[in-house]
Amino acid sequence: MNPSLAPTRSCAGCNLRALKHSLIRIVRTKSGEVTLDLDHKKFGRGAYVCGIECFQIAFKKNKFDYKLRGQVSREDLNSIGQILESNRHIAHSTVLGD
Numbered sequence: 001m002n003p004s005l006a007p008t009r010s011c012a013g014c015n016l017r018a019l020k021h022s023l024i025r026i027v028r029t030k031s032g033e034v035t036l037d038l039d040h041k042k043f044g045r046g047a048y049v050c051g052i053e054c055f056q057i058a059f060k061k062n063k064f065d066y067k068l069r070g071q072v073s074r075e076d077l078n079s080i081g082q083i084l085e086s087n088r089h090i091a092h093s094t095v096l097g098d
């Protein structure tokens with residue numbers, strides 16, 4: 001398999017490109033709620049980060065408003081941040097999970 005065909009996305013925090021499935025996906029659902037999408041299966045516009053540090057950078061720079069095409073609720077982002085904070089292994093397990 002040609003690795004250049006593997007889908008990549010840039011991280012909203014550090015802007016580095018990485019394999020899509022190695023990143024944490026944050027999605028805006030049809031109802032407008034912004035939530036974590038650990039299985040990369042939810043429909044909606046997505047933003048990607050490598051981990052908690054990049055999530056916080058993107059949060060501070062309001063990158064999610066841009067990436068998700070509209071203002072994102074601070075409460076939604078705070079709760080995502082708390083989940084990532086208490087599950088720091090998430091990023092690594094998604095890297096290894098595929």
Ligand SMILES: [Zn+2]
Binds near residue numbers: 011014016049054
């Ligand atoms: Zn990053």
